[in-house]
Amino acid sequence: MTMPETQHAQAAEPPHRPGIVQACLLVLGVVPFMAGLLSLYSVLGVGLPLFGFVFLLYWAGILRQEMAQFLPSVIGGAGGIILGWTLVTLPHVHPQLGVVAAxxxxxxxxxxxxxxxxxxxxNNAMMLFLIVATIPELDVSRRIATMLLSLALGAGYMGAVACLILWIAARRKSGAA
Known part of the structure; x- marks a missing residue:
């Protein structure tokens, strides 16, 4: 199996390790960030925050908030959930034809x-979300809408925070110049 060029190039890069002070500041920032996200899930009544957290892990953690990969991560994630629903549901709709179609x-x-x-x-997001969505206990056949909404909420929150961080960094840079 071959990896697309961008995935191969990313796999070859050594991970960036923040300094001790930077790591402590990041940990302190994670607490209000996660509190805000969990509050948003609670206030909006969106279940299965797991799907938003998986997006955060994938895009923010593994892809290091690479903006060019944001939309493919969201689209791939949603595609993985929908594919999981398709693979689980089609065989129940029509046992023989559904299995072949799936x-x-x-x-x-x-x-x-x-x-x-x-x-x-x-992409990798699709495969990751396919695996998570098809965990039998999560019951994708009945909870697909909640899964997609949870992904959208997590991605929207993370995307907004990332854009805010980029905007602040750009303002600081233009002010320093």
């Missing part, structure tokens, strides 16, 4: 993923 859809998605086609959809 297998064909999965084969097409895996082909695109392995070949690097449709990278805004068929």
């Amino acid at each position: 297998g064909l859809v999965l084969a097409a998605i895996l082909f695109c993923f392995m070949r690097g086609h449709l990278p805004w959809l068929c």
